[in-house]
Amino acid sequence: MLATTNAVLLDQQEITEISAQLGTNSLMGLSLAKMISDTQTYMAAPIEVPGHGEAGGYEHNRHKQNYQYINQAGRLFLITGDEQYAKFTAEILTEYADKYLGFGFHIQRNTNPPGRLFHQILNEHVWLLYSSLGYSCIKHWLNDEQRQHIESKLFQPMLNMFTVKYGHDFDRIHNHGLWAVAAVAICGLAIDKPEYVEMSVHGLKGDDVSGGFLAQISQLFAPSGYYMEGPYYHRYAIRPLCLFAEVLHRHRPSLNIFEYKDQVIGKTIKALLATAYPNGVFPALNDASLSMGIKDQGVVVAVSLAYKHYGHDDKLLGMANIQQQVWIHGCGSALSQGFEKSTNTSLPHWPSVELNEGPNGDRGAQGFIRLQSQDGDVSQLVMNYGQHGMGHGHFDTLGISFFNRGQEVLKEYGFGRWVNVEPKFGGRYLDENKSYARQTIAHNAVAVDQGCQNDFDVETADAKHGVPHFFENQTKDLQAVSAFADNFYPGVDQQRSLLLINDDALDAPLLLDVFRINSEEEHSYDYALQYQGQIIRCNSDYQMHGELLPMGSDFGYQHLWNVAQGKAANNSLVSWLQGNSYYSWISASEANDELFFTRVGANDPQYNLRSETSLILRRQAKSTVFANVLETHGYFNEAVEASTNARGKVTEVKVIASNEIGTVIQILGENIHFTVMLSNQRNISADTQHSIETNQQTYCWQGSLALEKNRG
């Protein structure tokens, strides 16, 4: 037996610190208790190492659970000193070593090469990473023969497969590549083969450009730290990134990895965290699940690591409060201690932030606007005016989502996928992801001529990006963002400006949405809002159809039932009830605008889509402005039969003027008289003067926008 532990990620002092929290109510103590109970349950069942299985199927899940518990049991052996954990880890690794080379390779089914355990080596990378970590925790407890068996029959063949057989795929600049290099390096450390660390850090060519961890973290993120595939894929990439960075911090201290490239690691962690809604769930930008959030394992690791290596931050404690756990590691100890000491661990309130996109930060941005109401609730608006996001991109530039009172109000549909639900095409992406979820009309955006941005062509879309106009986050009663999207439809330029406004007359921040379109040709514009809940009130004279037909035949419209339609009223209003809150949408609709109520579900023979609802305001025009507010108001609680302010306060939205200089909007209601002036000129500065005359009135303002209350 070896004398002491040489666990890749834990030293003796950390182990002692963590052990001291066993049985306490600190976040570390709670995390340990959960891990112990969870691991005990798993260990109570017989060890099972199955053969191949379908993606998402029983065998697939079993292999996933196995690596998770190899990793957990290994750590628990060091922390508790209880040999049952070492015994379990040794037995299961031995059984894998007995069987691994006997498993043939899966049949290749997608672009990712197949492994011996999983249908794609991505999963096998993850398996290797966690199993190596677990192995490194018990290695000193094994005898030479056991070590030899596991290393030669399991780990070394895996390393060969990843770096030789699939060498072409090993260290590429891609989120999957991060898993590959982290797994190979960690396994290399666990079995004392430092050459694998070198190739993982610097790439097979050793040039720090074409591959390897340093090249990956230099090239995968924008200067803002944003990851172009969006938070859902970002949180998946952040896990190997953080694990490997922590490994390098202790095993290659000369790299000074946490300072590397102007702290790119810290920056990208904070960028990811800054996208989250106030409840910790990530907006489903691009292909994404609706429920992925900061409780994900990778983000738990990232928050602990950021706290340890980039210093105290109340917002991180707020996130730990949502997570109710820490990484069971020295970094997690630091966070747990910080949490114990702090008196301010309320929910995190991140400031509004604009995250630029592209290698140089000049390919648009993602805007995250937040405003807090008097009762403390945070409203968050998200607008996409960045890049398309490659194969996982949605055609939704200038699309928005909106969250408050604990729920998403203007919804992202997310991906068309039932992840890991085996009977749903093995849990993989479904056809409806393309035919509906990625289409423009599935978003809170404007679809032109019932089509899709860039004609649903990924290459065209990847070549374009949105153009930031202004971003105002300096005052606590007004935050704003504006951006352009030129020629996403041929000959059509779009500009969307969004404001969140606090006022004593209102229960919550008012969302003003001014969607301006310029075109020399007449088009049909569909301004769509993905609402959810029960329609309470509508002032338009619509007809509910006696028979339902799809809204169209392509670009997602084939999946929308046309439930009701009618001529939109002047200042058309639709109110709905979602959860405990009322929402009212009031639009400066024009004569001949038509209002549609839709429901997802047409042409979906396998029930692959969720039955969701939208409003569409349709207008035939050349250049035009859609000006709308969304008011959050009142309270409803069915269980106690309480309802207040079910009608809201805003009654009218008017477009006073709109031209190349600016747009002037009026919002009227009970004790509400707002005039909003927005710049439409490109490349303005804070000093740029704007002046618009209309109806013997002159509206002048400086800089991006002005809000006047109670102007006559």
Add this chain to the structure above:
Amino acid sequence: MLATTNAVLLDQQEITEISAQLGTNSLMGLSLAKMISDTQTYMAAPIEVPGHGEAGGYEHNRHKQNYQYINQAGRLFLITGDEQYAKFTAEILTEYADKYLGFGFHIQRNTNPPGRLFHQILNEHVWLLYSSLGYSCIKHWLNDEQRQHIESKLFQPMLNMFTVKYGHDFDRIHNHGLWAVAAVAICGLAIDKPEYVEMSVHGLKGDDVSGGFLAQISQLFAPSGYYMEGPYYHRYAIRPLCLFAEVLHRHRPSLNIFEYKDQVIGKTIKALLATAYPNGVFPALNDASLSMGIKDQGVVVAVSLAYKHYGHDDKLLGMANIQQQVWIHGCGSALSQGFEKSTNTSLPHWPSVELNEGPNGDRGAQGFIRLQSQDGDVSQLVMNYGQHGMGHGHFDTLGISFFNRGQEVLKEYGFGRWVNVEPKFGGRYLDENKSYARQTIAHNAVAVDQGCQNDFDVETADAKHGVPHFFENQTKDLQAVSAFADNFYPGVDQQRSLLLINDDALDAPLLLDVFRINSEEEHSYDYALQYQGQIIRCNSDYQMHGELLPMGSDFGYQHLWNVAQGKAANNSLVSWLQGNSYYSWISASEANDELFFTRVGANDPQYNLRSETSLILRRQAKSTVFANVLETHGYFNEAVEASTNARGKVTEVKVIASNEIGTVIQILGENIHFTVMLSNQRNISADTQHSIETNQQTYCWQGSLALEKNRG
């Protein structure tokens, strides 16, 4: 000033006991903290006594809040000794006394006479009850003039209105009547007019039969304690019932009210509690909200009172655990102390219970079947085979609902009403309550010839009731219920038998549903299940319609979109995902059965209905048996991307035989081979022998049913 308090419901010892809990974490301490913070928030706003308003509107809500805080502030004055509470209570009562007689009467809008504050005196009764209680807490703190003003200008006129002007409506045998007598008696005590107590207890005629509290509690409940309008209305009646009973206990001890009529009060409280789902929410029998549960104020009072006066019961502590509060009263002190002492306050697991209906308990029953799985989760099945329930009754005799894993799986639609949502017809019952929610097809039942039971005629329905057949609740792996409904459709007799079966091969209790129909004429039978969630798998060759039409033109069918239909497969299977759980329905379908998928929403121009889904299996037959199982299986968690056992174990359900003696069913699947024998003979005993021969096999059993596992 008077020397000491003569609060109607609190004596000095109780006040001392309650005060001692201020600032503690006991249930009483938590309840006090919440009441104080809540009352302080309300008192911080200016006092406002508005005039008339719409049902559910602002003024209506304000009057409701006012009585609530008069009551709370009065009690808090006694408990905390802080005069700010007395001052607030005095001021607001004085302002009501200033204005009350100046308010005219509302215009009468429904069968309930109008008050001066509210559109119906029911609300005004509640107002008087709570305001009198609050007044009695501060009366000794007021001077003579204040007392005189409040009593002569407010309370006495209210008493006159209720007992003279609306005397004909005062003490009737009805749940509203309970509020009337409780309010009048409590006010009588508060202002020292004992004559009002007498008339409230014994009725205006003093005969204890035609009216008054004693007559009400003798006549309103079945011997089982069940209230025919269902738990939703029961929990509303239980509040004045308990408050008045507690008042009588201390002010008319000679009545010995808690022993009255063989403990009718205790019995009806326990009957109400025994209907609740494991999460504390009441099944929405008849017109009811889907979210009303044991956290309702009335039930909080009832649980505390039952614990004090009918003794310790672990199930009551389990309910208090869900409530996380107690009645702030001596009864609540007792419960809070019991809770502190107990080591077993897990969620309550009520035994299966059959609650008979009708004054003599011979008008059918409501069946509540519960079975616990190995992981502790309780599955609950509810079947209605009792009375119709008068004006709030639904036409759903033999209808069922089913709950497990924290959610209702086979759903009750509940009422067609957005309670207190003012823009939805003042929060009152909507037309769609009749046109959809009360119809047979809206339930988990069989609709015949696309019609409704008893042709939707209340008088016909009230004259009938279901007939209990057997109820088996003795073993922990099998519970069962069976009942008949004869002639609810002309010439059609129905029998429904339901079993919950535990087995090691299954994740959770299996629900077997055997719905047997006898008729000499051919009919079209629609076996309907109200499911909720995402369809995962279906083995029938259905077509999703390219255009949607309503399922019919009357009896609720006009509100159902026909989304998809097809010939049902042999052993047709439909799986869906609801929340974190999978459900599979496997049916012994017959050749030519047709399967429909529906969605609520057609012919609902105001969006008054919720968009819910159902499966319908349609069969043309004379006599027939629908035999089905519902398997609960697997686990799904999108946030952590986990899915297990998405396919379930049962593959086949067969009707081996069915005649006047019994029905024999086989259930087959992975490690599952069950044979179930059910009695169809009426008036059986535990000794009755049954024997059926079919295909050279003989099936013999004694008593109501037999279950054999692994019979060849």
